[in-house]
Amino acid sequence: MLRTLIQEQTRRMLPVLATLMVASMALPYWSVRILHAGSRVPAGATEALMPFLVIGPAYAVCALILGMTAAVSAWSADDVGKHVYALTLPIPRWHYALLRAVAGFVLMLPVCVTFWLATLGWASSVEIPPGLRAYPNALAIRFAFTAFMSFSLMFWAGSITKRTGRILLGVLVAVTILEVLGSVLGLPWTPLTLVAWLGGKLSLSSMILGRWSLVDV
Amino acid sequence: MSSVRRFPVWTLALLMVVGALPVSSGAQDRLTALRRRRDAQIARFEAAKDSTDRAEAAAQVVAGDTLTASAFRLFVPATNTSLGQDLLAAAESALRNSWLRVPPFDTTVLSLSVETIPPRFVRLPGSPSSELRVTNGSGGYSAAQLTGAHDADSAAVSEMGLTLARLSYIRRMRSVIPGDVFAWVGGLPPFDTVSADDWHMVSRRLRFSPSLPAQQCLDGDVRACRVVLGVDSLADPAHDAFDAEGRRVLVYYLLQRQRLSGAEARDTAAMRRQCVDGRDDAACERFVRVYLVSQLGNFGGQSPRDSFLRFVAVRSSRNADSALVMLSNRGLRIAPRLEALGGAPFDRLVGEWQQRVAGHNGSSASVTAGSTWAAMLFTLLFCTMGVLGSRWR
Numbered sequence: 147m148l149r150t151l152i153q154e155q156t157r158r159m160l161p162v163l164a165t166l167m168v169a170s171m172a173l174p175y176w177s178v179r180i181l182h183a184g185s186r187v188p189a190g191a192t193e194a195l196m197p198f199l200v201i202g203p204a205y206a207v208c209a210l211i212l213g214m215t216a217a218v219s220a221w222s223a224d225d226v227g228k229h230v231y232a233l234t235l236p237i238p239r240w241h242y243a244l245l246r247a248v249a250g251f252v253l254m255l256p257v258c259v260t261f262w263l264a265t266l267g268w269a270s271s272v273e274i275p276p277g278l279r280a281y282p283n284a285l286a287i288r289f290a291f292t293a294f295m296s297f298s299l300m301f302w303a304g305s306i307t308k309r310t311g312r313i314l315l316g317v318l319v320a321v322t323i324l325e326v327l328g329s330v331l332g333l334p335w336t337p338l339t340l341v342a343w344l345g346g347k348l349s350l351s352s353m354i355l356g357r358w359s360l361v362d363v
Numbered sequence: 364m365s366s367v368r369r370f371p372v373w374t375l376a377l378l379m380v381v382g383a384l385p386v387s388s389g390a391q392d393r394l395t396a397l398r399r400r401r402d403a404q405i406a407r408f409e410a411a412k413d414s415t416d417r418a419e420a421a422a423q424v425v426a427g428d429t430l431t432a433s434a435f436r437l438f439v440p441a442t443n444t445s446l447g448q449d450l451l452a453a454a455e456s457a458l459r460n461s462w463l464r465v466p467p468f469d470t471t472v473l474s475l476s477v478e479t480i481p482p483r484f485v486r487l488p489g490s491p492s493s494e495l496r497v498t499n500g501s502g503g504y505s506a507a508q509l510t511g512a513h514d515a516d517s518a519a520v521s522e523m524g525l526t527l528a529r530l531s532y533i534r535r536m537r538s539v540i541p542g543d544v545f546a547w548v549g550g551l552p553p554f555d556t557v558s559a560d561d562w563h564m565v566s567r568r569l570r571f572s573p574s575l576p577a578q579q580c581l582d583g584d585v586r587a588c589r590v591v592l593g594v595d596s597l598a599d600p601a602h603d604a605f606d607a608e609g610r611r612v613l614v615y616y617l618l619q620r621q622r623l624s625g626a627e628a629r630d631t632a633a634m635r636r637q638c639v640d641g642r643d644d645a646a647c648e649r650f651v652r653v654y655l656v657s658q659l660g661n662f663g664g665q666s667p668r669d670s671f672l673r674f675v676a677v678r679s680s681r682n683a684d685s686a687l688v689m690l691s692n693r694g695l696r697i698a699p700r701l702e703a704l705g706g707a708p709f710d711r712l713v714g715e716w717q718q719r720v721a722g723h724n725g726s727s728a729s730v731t732a733g734s735t736w737a738a739m740l741f742t743l744l745f746c747t748m749g750v751l752g753s754r755w756r
Contacts, residue, residue: 243750281728288730291738298745305752353734362728363567 213296
């Protein structure tokens with residue numbers, strides 16, 4: 147059954163998966179392209195760090211899109227069929243949902259592995275300037291976990307009922323109002339600062355907001 | 364004959380003197396009268412002018428108001444009093460909070476502030492009809508006149524407040540700091556905090572600088588740090604501050620940045636070929652002496668000085684204002700001034716600063732085990748919630 151779900155989700159995600167696969171191979175190249183240009187001066191370290199400014203956010207966006215697309219495609223077939231197929235299956239519902247989640251992770255894996263291999267390949271294809279190091283593994287881990295986190299969040303959001311969704315939407319609106327009020331009144335604590343603080347304490351923010359750089363000191 | 368002819372001359376001269384006395388006295392009286400009349404007219408004119416000025420001032424008072432809040436003075440139309448108060452609050456907030464987080468002085472604002480010595484209008488983004496007229500204020504503070512800001516929204520007010528704060532602060536700094544200190548700090552004021560990002564930046568600057576003092580400073584050499592900070596100088600920087608590869612790198616990058624043209628480009632082309640392509644160190648040194656000698660005093664750029672100044676200010680628990688006052692002590696060289704600011708021997712301050720810089724030598728590109736575990740738990744938590752979600756019960 148898992149195989150069927152994977153095939154079905156793959157069919158839905160194929161164009162996005164193909165695009166992300168190409169992007170995951172190409173983006174690391176842009177990180178080291180300047181080193182491929184054959185600098186006549188070996189100590190081009192400052193220039194080697196520059197692509198981080200542009201490519202860094204692109205990595206994060208790519209990972210977020212991957213996770214979100216996988217999560218949306220996990221539930222889209224059931225949403226179209228009004229969940230009739232899922233409800234008629236002779237397996238517990240949690241089992242079915244688990245299979246959907248696993249299928250989502252399986253679909254994300256090829257892109258993550260491709261990205262890892264691409265970072266390894268492109269990093270080893272250039273001479274890293276003295277004082278700098280390549281971080282292909284760290285970047286690949288950051289990419290994969292960002293994709294996984296965005297997938298899990300969206301997967302959960304897709305599984306909630308309309309009533310829960312409305313409650314969540316209300317909470318979101320309230321938080322936004324609090325944020326705006328906090329900014330206008332100059333309050334030291336707003337929901338966003340609280341989330342940022344919590345994220346920092348839980349080391350989550352460093353995973354997503356850390357330095358998405360293939361080459362660094 | 365001559366005696367006969369001489370007599371009438373003397374007589375006439377005498378008569379003229381005697382006769383002139385009443386005439387002169389009459390002219391003096393007329394002159395005095397004219398002066399009195401003129402003074403009276405001036406007095407009347409001034410009285411009229413004062414009266415007009417008072418009337419105009421009274422009209423101004425009716426039409427507008429002067430709002431003052433700590434460092435800021437702002438002239439606002441009566442119709443915009445609340446906006447003026449918002450603007451001052453935004454300026455104060457910018458100085459108190461955002462000041463440390465926003466990029467301190469971008470080139471636009473700095474050049475703008477330099478140009479605002481004579482009064483000028485600053486048209487601000489976000490509110491096309493809003494203008495801040497920056498004028499000379501008393502006590503070194505800026506004063507600004509707000510006009511036409513009737514449609515300013517909160518974002519525009521924040522932007523204007525930030526601009527006002529920046530202008531005020533730069534102006535004040537320029538009026539307080541002596542020229543040599545101003546040059547030393549590179550036109551940037553001392554900020555109250557140094558963030559981790561700043562330390563990373565300084566560390567990177569020193570690491571990637573082609574100069575030996577910068578690299579030696581990062582390795583813990585306090586004397587090299589003094590050179591980097593611009594309080595000591597090298598006897599022959601073209602020779603002593605670089606090894607052969609460092610000189611080559613310096614020439615390569617500075618030529619790339621300068622993009623010389625015409626005769627200068629032709630003159631340097633041969634030397635460049637010898638130095639960069641031919642790896643001829645003598646040519647590199649010659650090049651540095653001829654073309655770059657004026658640029659050799661600032662190893663590692665401005666950021667080490669800036670961060671050192673901020674570090675010293677923070678270490679002494681002084682805010683930026685106090686730091687400015689301490690630095691404005693004329694008659695001393697920069698090191699004693701910083702020593703007085705930091706309240707410790709200069710080399711000790713440099714050593715502490717160096718340790719902080721060297722401590723931020725690592726990379727933030729690596730992923731910690733803690734963040735990996737946190738990400739795994741996050742993923743697991745939300746997937747479990749998704750699997751056991753209410754829709755499936």
